[in-house]
Amino acid sequence: MVKSNAKMPSQQVFILTAIAMIAFAGNSLLSRAAFLETTIDPASFTSLRLLSGFVMLWLISFVNHQPYKGEGSWISAFALFMYAAGFSFAYVSLSTGMGALLLFGAVQATMIGHGIYKGERLSKQQGAGLTLALAGLIGLLLPGLSSPPLFGAILMMGAGVAWGIYSLRGRGLGNPTLVTTGNFLRSIPIAVVMSILAFTNADIDLSGFWYAIASGALTSGIGYALWYSVLPFLKATNAATIQLSVPVLAAVAGILFLGEALSFRFMFASIAILGGIALVLIKTSSSTRKNEDSN
Template sequence: MTGIPLRSPAFIIAVTIFTMLPLAANSLLARAAIGADAIDPASFTTVRLLSGAAMLWLIAVLSGHASAREVRGSWASAAMLFAYAAAFSFAYIDLGAGTGALILFGCVQATMWLVALWRGERPHGLAWLGLVAACGGLVYLMSPGLTAPPPLAAGLMAAAGVAWGVYSLHGRGSADPLADTAGNFVRSIPLTIVLSLFWLGDLTWSAAGLRWAVISGALASGVGYALWYSVLPQLSATRAATVQLSVPVIAALAGVVLLDEALTLRLVLAAVLILGGIGLTLFARSVAAGQ
């Protein structure tokens, strides 16, 4: 038995699927830690970014992407990373894991679409239908009602999605995304320390909360991003975006199983509209591009 070649389609598919698990785990870890008052959201953000910076720096150095003395990235990207991480953490005071992941992912994609439209890209046919469906699903999910998410928490997660969308756009064209991401995490540390100092009167620490925050930063973020960047060059842009459709689904199902969260009809219908709309848009773009 010769095994699977490291760059074979089977290997790439396996790594891609596996990579979605740590990315989805961030929502579960934040909800488990912050929702249970095991750690306050400011401290969770700080520990997550610190441990993520350490892990990404270590991976980048050991893999030859950056030297120990070099800090890549930019302050603009670091500010967007911090804004995403902070809003993400505070949103999970009241949001369920699945609902938060769905709002986050939908707003990331919406931000990138709006920027593409502003830059002159004009979708046609099915792409417009997908855009309308996805945006309608977001509006439906966040609209008032008995099962609607708390408005402040939903707004914070939407802001996190916008920040991550802008961060992703900043990173397009990076010659060394792993090293740049490591540098952005390092640059975000002063910002998150200021946040924790501002939140000093409401700090909450526990062994469990610190453990979840470190796992979120070092493994779900650090190792997760490193895995993603290892497989990303093997995927087309459309396939890379399409595979990420699984992240909110994984987070929602895991939230039901592991955190005893309710799988409401609103969440299911919104997920169908948002993820189906995004998938339809990606399909239309892939057909237009001949991918």
Template sequence: MRITSRFAKEPILTNLKNNSLILVAMLAFAANSMLCRMAMSVADMEPGDFTVVRLLSGTLMLILLGSVKQKSWRNKEGSWLGAFCLFIYAAAFSFAYQGMTTGTGALLLFGAVQITMLLVSYFRGERFNKPQLLGFNLAVGGLLILLLPGASSPDPLSAALMVSAGVAWGAYTLLGKGTSKPLQLSAGNFLRSLIFVLPLFFILDTGLSIDFADSGFVYAVLSGAIASGAGYAIWYSVLPSLSGPQAATIQLSVPVLAMVMGWLALSEAITMQMVAAGGITMGGIFLVIRAR
């Protein structure tokens, strides 16, 4: 008797290479949260400086990888919209982490990512049924619980910045869904994003002050070159093999990974409020995705 699995046609479960790349991408996403928090809390690095080093090192890494793969650097991929979304995400992400823990930030970030992607689907004509509507309300409720007064609750400005970062990252993900050149597209977006860095300093009336021997600089380079540059290219490379619900579901693992990383690297507490908010938010979003 031949036994077949209902998952046999799912690339994410049968393709070992894709599974490995997806795992690496999720670890990279979580590592970004940890490295940013380490730069802020351990090395006392300014968020603007972290953003600049992160985007610049990510750009250089992607250009290097692209040059090795293509033997020369000729890249016409990327878009100004993708670059703007990347910049908004990176800048808001850095400034938001001044006022919250690793796990709390990741939960807010990816909660906003999933809600953004679900809303885009809704406005494209995909109406919610009753289980989906229940799940959406649970997801929003979980985020509200996270923002209630408590030991790990972020301040309102930091929370608003992280939600903005999540919306921008959701848009950035959607823009890369159909790419056939993930490395080149990522490099083009990163390179263009540097144009938006200068206005940031004029708006904030601050200067760029980077100590290349400081640990914060090392954290920012690791975040930009490895966790962002290489990590985002890997994520773009597996996106075409995933459906929208699969891509959304997979990213729900990031807040959990980030909470564990923050606990291990920074001794950050994992409170019952965070566990409850995370469970409700992720459960609600999973219900929406599962019911599609």
């Protein structure tokens, strides 16, 4: 992976960013496929994902001559575990695109809400965007034939809040790959305790095992490493808006590889939620540029 202090051609930034977004969408696809096509249980899937993710991140750090030296924290590790566990249990019942949309919406809502709590003021455009996104979420969750299972939706939104907290805690904490490696390592014993408590429901078949390993090592470990390698070359708001593509990519992958249906409710909710978030982020970007120009 490219070190943050190196220069990177714009074409390479674009390619690596695209691969990272595909990897993030792949996380949703692999998780949903595991619970559709294999007998693996969510607790075992979570533990294997975190373990394989740590191993891959450790190997990447080792190859880059950046040995792990205890980075990370237990609080962040717990947030990481809550994200991974909620993600797995939610995908027992949610479709690929639905899960990714709920996750992404909750992540962005958490981070935007944190900014408001810290005193950031919303412009009219941002307020309208936030209202539109909330309306889309309410419309998505209203009872109906195409509404997602409520318990699964709550679990995924909880996972999104946990990932938002994890992201907020990780700002400016040194080498993000090493910090993530340490957090993955610390999350493993927490996941093992969960697996022990859920032992009576444990079930791991070979296909489910490899889905979990791929989710942890490839779409999580390598995906995060790629993302962190290009993040220094992207403006903060650009990085946030780029991630708007993940729910769309996940939905397309679910349709192509798992034969999932695309409902009108999901389409309209996606437009409202992602469009509303984009209005908030784009306004933030323009405000930031004005502040930079005035300095």
